[in-house]
Amino acid sequence: MTINKFCPGSTTIKSPVPEYIECPWCKGEVEIWSDEIKTTCPNCKATVFKNKAPSCIDWCKHAEECIGTEAFKRLKGPQS
Numbered sequence: 750m751t752i753n754k755f756c757p758g759s760t761t762i763k764s765p766v767p768e769y770i771e772c773p774w775c776k777g778e779v780e781i782w783s784d785e786i787k788t789t790c791p792n793c794k795a796t797v798f799k800n801k802a803p804s805c806i807d808w809c810k811h812a813e814e815c816i817g818t819e820a821f822k823r824l825k826g827p828q829s
Contacts, residue, residue, distance in 0.1 A: 756805055762816045762824065772797050786824065 761783035772779050777792035787798045806812040806824055813821040 756809065756811070756815055759805060759812075759816050762804075762806075762820060768799070770797065770799060784820065784824065786826070 765782040765784040767780050767782055770779050770781055771777070772790040772793060772795060774795045775790060775793040777790060779788060779790050779797050781788045781797070781799050785799065786801065787796055789795070790797050804824075806816065806821060809815070816824075
């Protein structure tokens with residue numbers, strides 16, 4: 750039996766893929782990578798945020814070790 754050496758939920762964080770969302774201001778198409786939470790619209794230059802869906806970094810006690818401290822802090826955002 751093979752044991753995974755990483756969480757399958759972290760795949761899009763460790764190997765990001767582009768996603769395309771609509772700019773809420775100009776309705777243009779905006780490319781945002783799966784490991785980003787915000788980007789700039791190439792059309793109107795507005796800051797566009799991706800809708801944050803729950804992920805393993807929200808509940809897994811090994812998340813920071815799994816994806817790395819820099820990515821963890823960037824994706825988790827400021828803690829209250």
